[in-house]
Amino acid sequence: MIDCAEGTQVQLRKNKIRFSQINHIFISHLHGDHFYGLIGLISSFSLLNRTSDLHVYGPKGIKEITLLQLKYANAYTGYNLYFHELESKDSVIVYEDDKVLVRTIPLKHRVYTNGYLFEEKTGERKLNMNAVLNHEIEVCYYQNIKNGKNITLDDGTVIDNKELTFDPVAPMRYAFCSDTVYTESYLSLIQDVDVVYHESTFLETEAHLSERTMHCTAKQAAEIALKANAKQLILGHYSTRYDSIELFKQEAETVFPNVELADDGKTFEFSNLVAE
């Protein structure tokens, strides 16, 4: 999960997302609309008798705040709660497993803030079953082939891996850029991402407010997507002063063609880049 505003647990229940699915929470910064729901979620995990580890990534201070609240509530968790506090102004790797790697995207806001870049790792190559069966290769070799190895047959013939496999599904990269003033400092980091979520708190008509409060306009978010050569832009974090969020889409599309609007409860399927 990325960020956790007040009432997140209510939204999770409303959208029937199982709490037990959440094992890693990435917090961008310590403003209320990005993390005041964390302590409630951590407490609810306890009430639900969670036993699996929970990892929280976020700015220095997040551990002190959370533990102070748990102390006064006399309510320590029945599960292991790990804090990974961030202070670096450079991008750092915060999480890695065999399928995904997560790095920070240093942003510029009124307090220390990071976005997060989620990079899938290249998967196994896919077996070309026709070729594999033609060569009568035994099943026990399949994993080696998927791992990219060539195969030597009993007669000494070497079959090149490329003949036996197809390329794996292209790994996806997703950049989550929360609150930030317009800056090109993180463009190189998110270059060529498949999807960039970018805050767009204001429209250009309020550019002066945007600058002062260190936010972006829809147009600026679109410029980031364009310069990063992203495939798709998802906008969010709209000021409530506007009558319709469609205005953000319209403004962004003057700069960048493929724009979607995040909204409460809306989901996006990244594998084919289509909003549900």
Next chain:
Amino acid sequence: MIDCAEGTQVQLRKNKIRFSQINHIFISHLHGDHFYGLIGLISSFSLLNRTSDLHVYGPKGIKEITLLQLKYANAYTGYNLYFHELESKDSVIVYEDDKVLVRTIPLKHRVYTNGYLFEEKTGERKLNMNAVLNHEIEVCYYQNIKNGKNITLDDGTVIDNKELTFDPVAPMRYAFCSDTVYTESYLSLIQDVDVVYHESTFLETEAHLSERTMHCTAKQAAEIALKANAKQLILGHYSTRYDSIELFKQEAETVFPNVELADDGKTFEFSNLVAE
């Protein structure tokens, strides 16, 4: 306002309660379902450019937690925020003005907890206009009469105040008893209240859980209302394990006749003790 769970500001907006009406917040204890919405409300007050003072009453620790969150958000309030921290195990007066007096009701829960007793002060006596006009008393004496003074006419006759006035509206007393195990220790404090709100987390079928988690059953809440000689009991704080909150009313009514059920967005008019 009494207590402030996560999402309270959402509920306030939903029920069209103006934020500026709230100047005093009484927190019973530092469990999340009673105060995790406080920091969000305090932050929203700032965003709304509040300038009037805000007073928060609650257990020791509430100031430390709130100020730590504001520090890391780099977001101090543009209004004066006063904390009145409580540590006493005896009832103390926490607020008083010319109309109302608020005392703590020491409760017994897993952490230091207080309910709050709101006591209206006796208002002015009401003018008996027929009597006042009969005696041709000038308007400039009306306030003195309302304050209970006798009047000396020009001919020296003294008119007793009781002849010129009716008794004021009887002042109301409201006891808010949040999380507590069953105890009779606060009965004398809330004796003869007009309305007692009392938690009833469980039904008698879960009395063992109630005792262990230091909560009350609906029947126990009704016993408190009965022994306190309250006029009306409002139940709340129901465990979500039950299919219908009507079950709480049914159980309580076996002990005490006048039971109402608190529920999201429901309001009660105390002047005539009728639920709207």
